[in-house]
Amino acid sequence: MPQPPRRATILEVAHEAGVSKTSVSRYYSGERERLSETMRERIVSAAERLGYQPNPMARGLKGGPSGLVGMLVADIRNPFSVAIMHGVEQACRQAGLSLMVCNSDNDPNQEKAQLALLSSYRIEGLVVNAAGRHSEALHSLAQSGTPLVLLDRTLSDVNADQVGLDNAAAVDMALDHLVERGYGRVLFITEPPSLASSRQARLERFQARCAALKLPANTLITEVTTPRHIEQALKEFHRTRGPRPAILCANGQITQAVIRSVKVLGLAVGEIGVLGIDELDWCDLTDPGITTLAQPTDAIGKAAIDCLRQRQTGSGDPPRSHLFLPRLIARGSTQPPLLA
Template structure:
């Protein structure tokens, strides 16, 4: 009698299905099309009855396809990282792949070590939310032929596919919404952009809109832990607005959280002073009167990343591709219209869209 306290083996599945061990191995190693339909059905039935789970690591160690996709994130504590990991994991699961996640903690040396670790597991592809600085290890991986996708980052020295938010569209959508709500003077706040191309892109787009006369605005680049400077900058901005209604646009979810805390601590009323953030966070609809956000379609971005990896694994070598996705606007009371300053705006949504363009290799 089999002891079901231990995992079922591939040999037991083969015996119960009445097939060879090689046939079962082929089924779980991506060669199932070589088996007849009836044989595949018997293998599935036997595996289900025995509770068999294939071991991706063992397949990799034997030199076959591992079924593993690696993912390296710059900051696993960031809510965006959590959301995008979920999107990538769902896409992997649907493709019959397993996801292995590592965190670099925004440290270049940690990034190098984690990349070496992921490579040792014979990953079939890699999704990277890089620290944002030059990386020899990433460049070598890309040049070696390992399917690689850069997530929410661009690196000049790494020739790889990229997926992420359409940052220009996000800034334009935010500005349009704030102006429609009657805000006449805007402040864009971001963390230092040097290590993140997405921050650079959002800051550059906002500055461009200011230069071409589209709006009256200021920018503030700040470390979020510097509360004194942040409070002083907020006071100066509000005082300088004059008769114009002031509003603040936050470059990401972490900035939105920091600004919400400081505005409430300083007694600023959300809505009278507009507040809007890029990235949707779970608490944004819980705090009164609700924070207006531009949510990234993390599910679609994660799916696109895995699709890129799979296409690279089987397709011919070609120039890196860049897929960008528009955000979804959810309007809440923090950006209420001027005509009804005491009202709380009902949530509304603008559907997202996507576009794909080719970058130079």
């Protein structure tokens, strides 16, 4: 039976590149910025020639830096989760780190179990899209000294940096656009806000901003798994007399559920406006296209990893909040009124 090919060693890479073993180790342990650009290029070239693959697990077992970053998402099926994972993974790759992702399925018990699993792998930091509003497991992890970043969440009992969307600015941008396009009343549809601080923030801002604009506003709190609930609310909202109606969707999953319900009811998208927070791949493929607020997920992911790396250096600064503005992509679902 043929023997499997032998793995190249870090010492062989160092010899091939003409650098020290310590330099190669720094390159693969997230300290590559300490090396000159020429040295980094030589290490990469030597590793490619030898077919070298670093083993972050082995580094962790030896007591050194593992090079592993953990990421826990509340719902891996959510398009936002997929997009933000891509941003975090890109940032990890650029920093010479590896990403390990777990999914809690919005279950606090699963969240606790997955956090224990990630901790067992000697992760160097953790990016968390928490399942709920409070978490003893996250609090304990933060207290243990593990660098921690909260993604799209605010947890009062967890002392950690926060990275995500500026929810107040996003809602303001959405309502300003709808008013500018001639919509005079808005139905805001969201999943239960008690399960996520970002949902609560968007709902509160919607109510406050509508009051300030004297804009007739309605709210539907529902699950995306109950389409009949959404259909009934849309039917009643559409047939109610009043100014031109629009729907503001709190996230991508709600946007998809709303468009499906609008089509079932035979409503004309655009006449009843639709604007969704979060850009989805299909939003420019429908007729008409769906207006969205696109989150800068790559920039958010990079900011999360930058925060972790700063905390790894022992930064004693108080926790900081890094908020990003969305980009409005106007399409046919928020068309101006037809001139008589």
